[in-house]
Amino acid sequence: MTSNRVLLLVGGFILYLIVQVVLLKNMVVFGTSFCFLYVFFILLLPIEMKTIPVMLISFAMGMGVDLFYDTIGIHTASLVATAFIRNTWLNILTPTGGYDENLNPSLLNMGMGWYVTYSLPLILLHHTLFFFIESLGTNLFLPVVQKIIGSAIFAFLMSIIVQLLFYRRRRGI
Template sequence: MNNSRIFLLIVSFIVFLLLQILVLKNLVLFGTAFCFLYVLYILLLPIEIKTVPTLIIAFVLGMGIDLFYDTLGVHTASILAVAFVRRRWIKMITPRGGYDDDLQPSVLNMGFGWFFTYSIPLILLHHIFFFYIDNLGTGLFLFVVQKIVASAIFVFIMSIIVQLLFYRRRRGI
């Protein structure tokens, strides 16, 4: 990975962190759909990045979010689950020919169908972990399921919009 790609990864990390903390923290639709767009940063990391560096990046991102949300590690645990499963999930949905290692798994590079198959399970995993830990022991099962589904749909739609507005079709970030 060259220096310009590393620089762009660092800048996009800071942008996603600040966007989540300053803008999206209070964005909730109908009291159930939360916008945790920072998950998109982990999803858009290049395919070549291995699991351990992804876990380190996810830990720093989650701790940064938790620091400003006062959630005591809930975001960190949730995003670490996504980072841990991400590489295995990519291997499961890889076609016979494989992918270029430096390819960014985005809608523009891979297509809507592939990105849907790739991102929805990971976004759902994040939201299941987050809302399960957040509502542990409250007995509000149906309300938690409603939050998981509504938030996952909201984050997926927002991730498509962000990619169409701010990303270009290219090989890396």
């Protein structure tokens, strides 16, 4: 990985973290849908990146968000678990010819169908872990499921908007 690409990743990490804790922390739609956009930094990391570095980046991102949200590791646990599954899921979705070199699994690079198949299950995994850990059995099942579905849809739509506005084809983060 080139030093230019590393700088882009570090800059993206800082930018996603700042946007999450400053702009999106208090953004709630209908009282149940939260926007966890920071998950997409992990999902949009280069395809060739191995699982352990992705998990370490996820740990740092999760700890950063937990620090500002006062959630004592909930974001970290759910994001690291999502990072653990990410490469396995990418391998399952590998097209016949394989992936191109230095490719980010984004909407613009892979197309809407592939991106939905890739990102929605991982978003649902993250949100399911997050909200079930957060509730720890104190909430009813249906309100937790409502939070999971509403937040997953909200985060997915925000990711599409962010990618269409700020990302380019075949470029790094």
